[in-house]
Amino acid sequence: MKFLVVGDPMLSSKTLSGAVHDIFGSDTEVKEVDWKPASDDEFWYLRSQVEKLGPSAGKPPKELDEAVKDVDVIITHHTPISEKLINASNASYIGVCRGGVENVDVKAAKAKGIKVMRTMGRNAQAVSDFTIALMLAQLRNIAKGHEALIKGEWKKKYANSSFMGDMADKTIGLVGFGYIGKLVAQKLSGFDVSIVVYDPFVKEDVLEKYNVKAVSLEELCKQSDIISVHARLSEETKGLIGEKELSLMKSTAYLINTARAGLIDEAALIDALQQHKIGGAALDVFWTEPLQKDHPLHKLENVTITPHLAGATNDTFNKTPYLLLREFKKYLETHEESSWLVK
Template identity: 70%
Template sequence: MKFLVVGDPMLSSETLGQAVRDIFGQEVAVSGVDWKPASDEEFWHLRSQVEKLGPDAGQPPAELTQAILDADIVITHHTPLNGALIRSSKARYIGVCRAGVENIDVAAAKEKGIQVMRTMGRNAEAVSDFTIALMLAELRNLARGHAALRRGEWKKKYPNSAFMGDMKGKTVGLVGFGYIGKLVARKLSSFNMRLIAYDPFVKEEVLQESQVEKVSLEELCHQADFISLHARLSKETAGLIGKREFALMKPTAYVINTARAGLIDEQALVEALQNGQIGGAGLDVFWTEPIADKHPLLSMENVTITPHLAGATNDTFRMTPYLLLEELKKVVVQSAASAWFVK
C-alpha cells in the first residue's frame, strides 16, 4: 500500500507523512510532494479561486503528474487535484484534510471508482471560538478601541455607542446548524442568550436538543441581534443574505461571517453598513482573498475584519490529518476484510 501525501504552505508533506506512519505503521511506503506557490499572497489567491471555481482554477505542482501514477492512497489538504491528475491515477482513496472537497474533481474520481473522504468538523472548535470572539469584538468595540489607542486616541464613542449592550438577553440567529453551528450554540448557552436557527436540512428535534428554536430565514433576520453564518457555500446558498434579508434586520443587528463570503451579497452588505441599515459586521472571509486594496470595508467604522483566521490554529492543523487517517484506516480495513470474505 503506497501513500502519496501532498502538502502545502499550511500543512506540509512532512507533517502529513508522519501522520500516515503514526496511524498505518512506520513501515508503510510514503512519498511526498509540496504545492509551493511563489508567495503567501499567491497561495491565498489560488486557494480562493479553487474554492469558488474548482480544481481547474489551481496550479498543482508539476511533479504531481508523475508522483500520482503509483499511489494507492492520496492525502492532500488544499492542493487542487484536477480531472487529468485523477484520471491518470490508480489510487483507491483520496483523503482531504478539510471539510470541503472543492479542490478535488469529485466527478472524475467517481468515474475512476476512487472514494473521496473529507474531514468533517476538523476545525469546528477553532471556528466556533472565533465566531464568539467576533461577536464580542463587534459588540464591545475591542478591535476599534485597540486601534485607536495605537493611534494615540483615548476613544470612548463608537458607531454603536447608542445601542451597545450586553450579550445576556440578546437573540443569536444561526444560519446553518452543522458541526460549527452546534458548538457555537453550546458555547453561547452560558451567556443566557436566546438561540434560533435556520437550517432546512436539520430536524426540529435536533435543534430542540440544543435548546435552539427552528425558524425561517425571514424570521431569523427579523428577530436576531446577531446573525451568524455557518452554512456551506453552494449554488443554492450563494447570496443567501442579500438586500431583502438586510431589509428585514434590526438597525442594531450584527452580521458575523466565519464561513464563506459568497453566502452574502457583497454589494448589499456594503450598502447596509454604509447606510446604517444594520449595526455592524464581523467578517473573517472575503469575496477575493486577500481583500482588495481600498475595499470599502477597510475604511468603515462599523465592521471588524480579520484575515481568514478562524480555523487556523495549531491544534486544528495538528489533529486534522489524524482525524482523517483514523477514519480512512477503518474504511481500508473494512474493505480488505470484505474482499477476503468474498474470496
C-alpha cells in the same frame, strides 16, 4: 497500500507523511509533494480562487503529474486536485484534510470510481471560539478600541454607540447547524441568550438537545440581534444572505461570517453597511483573499475584519491528518458507511 501526500504552506508533506506512518505503520510507502506558490499572498489568492471556481482555478505543482500515477491514496489539504490529475491517477481514494472539498474535482473522481473523504468538524472548536470572539469584538468595539489606542487616541464613541448593549437577552440567529453551529450554541449557553436556527436538514431531537428553535431564514433575519453564518458553500447556498435578507435585519443587528464569503452577496452587504441599514458586521472570510487594499471594507467604521484566522490554530493543523486517517482506516477495516465520504 501506497500513499501520496500533498502538503502546502499550512500543512507540510512531512507532517502528513508522519501521520500516515503513525496510523498505518512505519513501513507504509509514502510519496511526498509540496505545493509551493511563489509567496504567501499568491497562496492565499489561489486558495480563494479555488474556493470560488473549483480546482481548475489553482496551480498545483508539476510534480503531481507523475506522482499521482502509481498510488492508491492521495491525501491533500488545500492543493487543487484537478480533473487532469484525477484522470492520470490510479488511486482508489482521495482524502482531504478539510471539511470542504472545493479543491477536488469530485465529479471527475466519481466518474472514475474514486472515493473522496473529507475531515468533518476538524476545526470546529477553533472556529466556534473565534465566532464568539467576533460577536463580542463587534458588539463591544474591542478591536476598534485597540486600534485607536495604538494610534494614541482615547476613543469612547463608535458607530454603534447609540445602540451598544450586552449579550444577555439578545437573540442569536445561526444559519447552518452542523459541527460548528452546534458548538457555537453550546458555548453561548452561558450568555443568557435565545438562539434561533435556520437549517433545512436539522432534526427536532437535535434542536431540543441544544435548546434552540428552528425558524425560516426570513424569520431568523427579522428576529436576530446577531446573525452568524455556518452553512456550507454550494450552488444552492451561494448568496444565501442577499439584499432581501439584509433588508429584513434590524438596523441594530450584526452579521458575523467565519464560514465562506460566497454565502453573502458582497455588493448587498457593502451597501447595507455603508447606508447603515444594519448595525455592523464582523468578517473573517472574503470574496477575494488577501483582501484588496482598496476594498470598501477598509473605510467602514461599523465592521471588524480579520485575515481568515478562525480555523488556523496549531491544535487544528496538528490533529487534522490524524482525524482523517483514523476515519479512513476504520472505513477500510469495517466497510461501514462513513458520513465523511462525499456522496
